[in-house]
Amino acid sequence: MLQIRNLTKQFGALRVLQPTNLKLEKGQTTVLLGPSGCGKSTLLRLIVGLLPMDSGEILFDGNPLTPENIRDYRRRMGYMIQDGGLFPHLTVRGNAELLAKRLGWPRDRREARLRELTELTDLPHEALDRYPVQISGGQRQRVALIRALFMDPDVVLLDEPMGALDPLIRSDLQTELKRIFSELQKTVILVTHDIGEAGYLGDTIVLFQSGEIIQQGSLEDLVRRPVAPFVSEFINAQRSPLEGVA
Numbered sequence: 490m491l492q493i494r495n496l497t498k499q500f501g502a503l504r505v506l507q508p509t510n511l512k513l514e515k516g517q518t519t520v521l522l523g524p525s526g527c528g529k530s531t532l533l534r535l536i537v538g539l540l541p542m543d544s545g546e547i548l549f550d551g552n553p554l555t556p557e558n559i560r561d562y563r564r565r566m567g568y569m570i571q572d573g574g575l576f577p578h579l580t581v582r583g584n585a586e587l588l589a590k591r592l593g594w595p596r597d598r599r600e601a602r603l604r605e606l607t608e609l610t611d612l613p614h615e616a617l618d619r620y621p622v623q624i625s626g627g628q629r630q631r632v633a634l635i636r637a638l639f640m641d642p643d644v645v646l647l648d649e650p651m652g653a654l655d656p657l658i659r660s661d662l663q664t665e666l667k668r669i670f671s672e673l674q675k676t677v678i679l680v681t682h683d684i685g686e687a688g689y690l691g692d693t694i695v696l697f698q699s700g701e702i703i704q705q706g707s708l709e710d711l712v713r714r715p716v717a718p719f720v721s722e723f724i725n726a727q728r729s730p731l732e733g734v735a
Contacts, residue, residue, distance in 0.1 A: 496545035520691030528700035567637030571649040
């Protein structure tokens with residue numbers, strides 16, 4: 490589905506992404522894990538075309554992403570950020586169907602898709618005519634997910650989607666996301682710094698340090714077979730989510 494070859498990114502004198510190679514399997518959830526500033530969110534923004542790459546390439550179904558074709562390929566990607574990124578002046582309905590409306594989808598098609606996705610995400614249908622400020626944080630994230638899924642994308646990119654939520658809401662949304670990922674069988678790339686979340690949601694975990702991939706594999710691989718001291722240090726700093734794993 491997606492292949493990354495020797496991809497780099499630099500801001501001024503700071504190289505935030507070292508030459509990176511990664512293959513993202515179709516229908517699988519890949520979690521980009523690591524501390525703040527390690528390059529995982531930068532990689533996501535490069536994939537979706539929000540940042541230009543310095544060198545290397547990103548292949549989508551074997552075709553290189555370029556400035557000329559990124560807009561077309563972006564329509565095959567759903568993108569969700571930490572705070573949801575909802576427009577406060579639009580209703581939930583307006584946020585969810587924004588792109589479809591711009592692309593000329595008729596009202597009945599938009600309504601059918603909204604019904605499908607509100608059921609999938611357990612969002613109350615009556616919330617559709619409210620504004621983001623009038624719904625809860627967990628509901629705002631569900632709306633952001635609906636918007637990311639609205640065009641039925643091949644790839645869904647989630648950048649710290651639960652980072653701003655309190656623990657109880659976060660736990661509920663993690664359960665919902667796992668169910669949705671399993672049901673839809675989308676190719677998912679999720680960014681987090683929480684190893685418990687990574688182990689719960691991810692088929693493959695890719696651990697970054699200072700813009701470089703240190704290790705990739707299952708949570709058990711990282712816990713039982715660390716390839717560098719940093720892997721164990723990162724895991725040991727988050728012991729509580731791993732009780733019963735190690």
